[in-house]
Amino acid sequence: MRFDQGGLEILGADECRTLLGSAPLGRVVFTDQALPAVQPVNFALLDGDVIIRTSVDSKLSAAAEGAIVAFEVDDFDAAAHTGWSVVAVGEARVVRDPGERAELDALPLRSWAPGERDQFIRIRLEMLRGRRIPGGSPTPERTPG
Amino acid sequence: MRFDQGGLEILGADECRTLLGSAPLGRVVFTDQALPAVQPVNFALLDGDVIIRTSVDSKLSAAAEGAIVAFEVDDFDAAAHTGWSVVAVGEARVVRDPGERAELDALPLRSWAPGERDQFIRIRLEMLRGRRIPGGSPTPERTPG
Numbered sequence: 001m002r003f004d005q006g007g008l009e010i011l012g013a014d015e016c017r018t019l020l021g022s023a024p025l026g027r028v029v030f031t032d033q034a035l036p037a038v039q040p041v042n043f044a045l046l047d048g049d050v051i052i053r054t055s056v057d058s059k060l061s062a063a064a065e066g067a068i069v070a071f072e073v074d075d076f077d078a079a080a081h082t083g084w085s086v087v088a089v090g091e092a093r094v095v096r097d098p099g100e101r102a103e104l105d106a107l108p109l110r111s112w113a114p115g116e117r118d119q120f121i122r123i124r125l126e127m128l129r130g131r132r133i134p135g136g137s138p139t140p141e142r143t144p145g
Numbered sequence: 146m147r148f149d150q151g152g153l154e155i156l157g158a159d160e161c162r163t164l165l166g167s168a169p170l171g172r173v174v175f176t177d178q179a180l181p182a183v184q185p186v187n188f189a190l191l192d193g194d195v196i197i198r199t200s201v202d203s204k205l206s207a208a209a210e211g212a213i214v215a216f217e218v219d220d221f222d223a224a225a226h227t228g229w230s231v232v233a234v235g236e237a238r239v240v241r242d243p244g245e246r247a248e249l250d251a252l253p254l255r256s257w258a259p260g261e262r263d264q265f266i267r268i269r270l271e272m273l274r275g276r277r278i279p280g281g282s283p284t285p286e287r288t289p290g
C-alpha cells in the first residue's frame with residue numbers, strides 16, 4: 001500500500017474504476033457564471049465514460065458543454081470514520097449524434113429526478129485519483145493539553 | 146412547496162441550514178491549478194460558517210486561501226431514488242489569528258484522516274441552495290445538544 005503525505009491510502013487506477021462502477025451516485029463539479037458549482041447525479045458508465053441524463057435547459061447542460069469538469073464518488077462511514085473517494089477530471093460534452101444518443105438511450109439510466117431528461121452529457125474521465133482513510137488502525141484522538 | 150424547472154423541490158434557507166447541520170460529511174469544491182477539484186471533508190459549523198481541519202501543506206489549504214469555493218452536503222437513498230442536496234458558495238480563508246484558532250481548536254472537530262491537521266479553514270457560507278427529489282424523507286429534526 002502507498003500513502004499520500006496526508007496519511008491516506010492511494011488507490012490504484014483499477015481500484016478507482018471498480019469503485020466508480022460500484023457507486024450509485026456521483027457529483028459533477030463545474031463552473032457556473034464564474035463560480036464553483038456542484039450537482040449530485042445518478043449516472044452510468046460506458047467505455048469508461050460517465051453518462052448523465054439531464055434536461056435540455058438545465059444549468060449543468062449549459063455549463064458542461066466542452067468544459068473540463070470533475071466527477072466525484074465517495075462512500076464514508078460516519079460512525080467508523082472510514083471511507084474512500086474517487087475523483088476524475090475530464091472533458092464533458094453534450095451528445096448530439098443521433099446514433100450515439102440511441103446507444104445511450106438503451107442504457108439502464110433513468111434520472112431519479114422527475115420530468116423530461118432527454119439530454120445526455122458524456123464525460124471522458126482522465127486523471128483518476130482515489131484515496132481511502134486507512135481502516136483497522138483507528139486514528140488516536142489527540143489528548144488535550 | 147415550490148419546485149424548480151427540473152421538478153425538484155426548492156428548499157428554504159432555514160431547511161438548508163438544518164440539513165447542513167445534520168450532515169457528518171461535506172465536499173469542498175475549489176480550483177487546483179486551473180482545474181476543478183473536490184475533496185470530501187468532515188466539518189463543524191460555527192456561527193453559520195463551515196470549519197475544516199486540514200494539514201498546513203495540503204492542496205486544499207493552498208488552494209482555498211481567499212478563494213471562492215462551494216460546499217456541498219447531500220443524502221440520497223439509492224434504492225428509493227430519493228434524497229436532497231444543499232450547496233453553498235462562499236469565501237474560504239486560512240485562520241491565522243491565535244484567538245480564533247483557539248476558539249476553533251475547542252470545537253469537537255477531529256479529522257477522520259490520520260496525521261497532524263493543525264490548519265483551520267473557515268468558509269463563510271453565502272447563497273445557500275437546496276433541492277429535494279419529491280417523495281423523499283422529511284428533514285430530520287435537529288437533535289438537542
